[in-house]
Amino acid sequence: MSERTDSTTTYRRLLDPAVRANPYPIYAQVRAGGPFRIGTAPVVIVSSHADCTAMLRHPNASVDRSLTRVQLETMPMLASSATEDAVRQSKPSFLFLDPPDHTRLRRLVSKAFTPRVVAQLEPRISAIVDDTLDRVAVTGTFDVVADLAYPLPVTVICELLGVPLTDEPQLRQWSSLLARTLDPTSRTATEHQADPGELQAAGTELNAYFEDLTRRRRGNPGPDLLSQLIAAEDAGDTLSHDELISTCALLLIAGHETTVNLISNAILALLRHPGHLAALRADPEQAAGVIEETLRYDPPVQMIPRIAAAAMRIGDMDIDRxxxxxxxxxxxxRDPAVFTDPDRFDPTRDNRHLAFGLGAHFCLGAPLARLEGRVAVTRFAQRVRSPxxxxxxxxxxxxxxxxxPAAIPLDFAEITPRQ
Ligand code: HEM
Structure with a gap:
């Protein structure tokens, strides 16, 4: 078999829906083989800890999608024209911008979205989780994804941004559609493939929604993040109107399905490791270790894309502009060069995961995601009996x-009352 067929076959195996439940044995084979190019396409996959770290830190690694040489026609299995169109129709958010625009916008948002602002959300996050568990106690059925993991992040980010409660279901729908724009392999996810028109409409409607909300907040500012970003816009020409809108959309979309997966994956890991679940129930301080280990062992974001702004070498692979x-x-x-016994779920290990990226684009929402994750697993461990x-x-x-996971239907004995 030719090298080209080999690498294309490997890539297809990575994308095969049949391996979604456990892609890790295939990942191990890919990592052992080193970096590879998909056939003759301008697409390279790197998978060792050293290569991913080197790429994330590389000065020529860009996030500007207009630099890519990927031809959608020749690589239909890779890129989704639908998602590309949805991305192009609006001004790119700073996730897709290089310096100096990235630096300026990120600094502005960081000022309003500080770790202190996030820490203050803890009582509210606990209340949302407790309300969820109270409801489950009444209905007697519990799907961890639909009942807990899915609604929590979107409720929190909507409240933080100042989106009225009644608009949340609509925002949820747009967000879950547009999350596809973050998946460079979305074309392959056929069962969930949105039609291009539907995606474009979601992008347009979400932008229009934030246009309208911005107008209302401008006349009547509140304590929310959007009002603070508007104040930053009004204070000078540092945040343009379009940038304000694309930043709101980014905060909604980037923090939604990612955090859903974190909570789902963490609870799934605890269900499969009852000893760690019991330890967490006895000592809520263990929650941080559970969340960090979930971020390593079963990360919500499996891959991060970059485009080479100039030729470079990663490991033994030449990468072209x-x-x-x-x-x-x-x-x-799961790289054994960095993690001892990497396939073992061990919340006590020293963790050097890349789940939130590294460097200039390191996840701005990491403190919020970690907090939501910690509260969700702690309240789950304390209140759900014999899950x-x-x-x-x-x-x-x-x-x-x-x-x-699409769903985690749960058997349980009882939900204890909140304390
Ligand atoms: C477990 C949940 C989350 C995971 C795994 C995650 C993962 C990531 C990753 C890997 C990146 C870097 C992408 C790159 O380098 O190209 C990133 C960036 C980002 N994330 Fe998160 N994220 C999570 C939750 C959140 C939340 C809750 C928010 C906000 C509400 C958020 C907002 C952002 C923003 C604004 C960026 C862009 C940062 C920049 O370009 O400078 N994320 N995230």
Missing amino acids: GDLVLMLIAAAH GCAIDPPPYRAHVNLRG
Whole structure:
């Protein structure tokens, strides 16, 4: 078999929906083989911890999608024209901008979205989780994804931004559609493939929604993040109107399905490791270790893309200007060169995961995601008695990058009252 067929076959196996529940054995094979190019396409996959780290830190690694040489016509299995169109129709958010625009926008948002602002959300996050568990206690049925993991992040970010409660269901729908724009392999996720018109409409409607909300907040500012970003806009020409709108959309979309997967994956890991669940119930301080280990062991984002702004070398692979480099961080997280016994779920290990990226684009929402994750697993451990997975492995969504269970139906004895 030719080298080209080999690498294309490997890539197809990575994308195969049949491996979504456990892609890690294939990741191990990919990592052992070193970086590879998909056939003759301008696409390279790197998967060791050293190669992913080198790429994330490389000065020529760009996030500007206009630099890619990937031809959608010749690589239909890679890129989704639907998502590309949805991205292009609005001004790119700073996730897709290089310096100096990235630096300026990120600094502005960081000022309003500080770790202190996030820490103050803890009582509210606990209340949302407790309300959820109270409802489950009444209905007697519990799907961890639909009942807990899915609604929590979107409720929190909507409240933070100042989106009225009544608009939340609509925002949820747009967000879950547009999350596909973050998946460089979304074309392959056929069961979940949105039609291009639907995606474009969601992008347009979300922008229009934030245009309208901005207008209302401008006349009547509140304590919310959007009002603070408007104040930053009004204070000078540092944040243009378009940038304000694309930043709101980014905060909604980047923090939604990612955090859903974190909570789902963490609870799934605890259900499969009852000893760690019991330890967490006895000592809530263990929650941080559980969340960090979940971020390594089963990361909500499996790969991070970059485009080579100039030729470079990563490991023993020559990368050309315009190549798309996919960093398979979920494979890097099981790299035995960095992690002892990497396939073991061990919340006590010293963790050097790349789940939130590294460097200039390091996840701005990491403190919020960690807080939501810690509160969710702690309240779950404390209040849900004798929980067990009704179906293991659970069904998975088809997404390759934002990978997570579609549902985790739960058997349980009782939900204890809140304290
Ligand atoms: C477990 C949940 C989350 C994971 C795994 C995650 C993962 C990531 C990753 C890997 C990046 C870097 C992408 C790159 O380098 O190209 C990133 C960037 C970002 N994330 Fe998160 N994220 C999570 C939750 C959140 C939340 C809750 C928010 C906000 C509400 C958020 C907002 C952002 C923003 C604004 C960026 C862009 C940063 C920049 O370009 O400078 N994320 N995230």
